Amino acid sequence: MKKLLLSASFLLIGITAISQTARVQVVHNSADLAAATVDVYVDDVNTLDDFEFRTASPFVDLPAGTEIELSVAPANSTSVADALLTVPVTLMDGETYIVVAYGIVSPTGYNPAPPLSLEIFSGAREAAADPALVDILVHHGATDAPTVDVVETGVGAGTLVDDISPTEFQGYLSVPEADYNLEIRLADGVTQVAGYSAPLATLGLEGAAITVYASGFLDPSQNSNGPAFGLWVTTPAGGPMIELPEGTLGINGVTNNTFSIYPNPTTNMLTVNGVDTQNLRFTMVDMQGRVVKDGDLFARNTINTASLSQGLYVLNLIDNNRVVSAQKFIKE
Structure with missing residues (x-):
């Protein structure tokens, strides 16, 4: 039924396009659980009904040379008036586009939470x-x-x-x-x-x-x-x-299973196991690429993580200024 609705909707839009058209593919890549399924409107036509996360439409013809509105609405929408986001666009005749739904609609529960947007690539x-x-x-x-x-x-x-x-x-x-x-x-x-x-x-x-x-x-x-x-x-x-x-997560041919860490997630202390730490250094890197902690392991195999903020980090083990292995961990 959804495929029939998709075809019928694009046909209806195509009839109104007169002569200028562009090719467009729509992709749902907003990972917000509240937007797991959405409706996508072209002007006031529900073109992609119950459009699921990590799904793409085929390339289809849409009107070009005149402004149209692309809208994203909740899956239970009854009209374009329910839209969470409306973006006016003017497509170029003969051009090919990919339109990607990106971002967060929920007011809380996500960090960071960039607002829902439609990212448009021309020259597809x-x-x-x-x-x-x-x-x-x-x-x-x-x-x-x-x-x-x-x-x-x-x-x-x-x-x-x-x-x-x-x-x-x-x-x-x-x-x-x-x-x-x-x-x-x-x-x-x-x-x-x-x-x-x-x-x-x-x-x-x-x-x-x-x-x-x-x-x-x-x-x-x-x-x-x-x-x-x-x-x-x-x-x-x-x-x-x-x-x-x-x-396999690996760096310079050395895989991450050369050592293990626990507990993961951690709160105050991280233990490194399965590797000789005598001559190794370590760095802890956050997801912005910043080194937030470093030092020598020597013979000890524990690292204090109490001062780290909550989030995801990478623990690098370093030998002679070369990263030889890495593991991700979560600080709670």
Whole structure:
């Protein structure tokens, strides 16, 4: 029924468009639990009814050359008058766009809580410019994540995305169809917060243009226990996002399972286990990339965390000025 409504709504809008049109894909990437399902209106037409989080519409024709209004309303809306957000836009004839719902609608329970917005990218692609490659657009849509880099470590491609901040797009990147390993690092280029596999060859994406979204919360405990951070992919056909599998968190080839930490979450003290701490230093880095605590471990294996503010941190172990392993932990 939803697909029938989607097709009928876009047909109705298309009839009113006269001659100038633009291609548009709408993506729901607002991780607020209160916005898990929404209605999306084009002018006063409920075009995407019960549109779920981490879902994309297909690319469709919308009127261009004249102002239209894009609105996001609660899933139980009865008209556009119920909208939480309305954004007037004038699309260019013949252009292709991606419109992403981003941000928070709840008054409390989220930290930080940037307001709901529609982030619009022009110059979108429905296929790769070179049919032998895969074209990748990247959007940073995680509200509590800092500016990050995306570094490929499997085939040695290096830094693919440099200093991307929330709401920003970067790309397109044109890469061979292969299976890649990705590290999400803080802007210092060293501290890693997550790792993922990007199996482009396994998914058979040669010739495709895709968008990779940072989605969800790095620290769900500070965000109403909402959906956890991950990398998710949309294709021009739309539908549910495709989740990239989480890989091993590693730095310079040394994986995070070389040591363990407990308790995690912690309050006053963190214990490091499974590694010889005699000659190691440590740093604790917050999600803004700031070193909030550092020192020598020597023979001890405990670190006092009482002075840290609540939130998500990365503990780096350092040997001869080289980060050899890392673990995320939560301070309560």
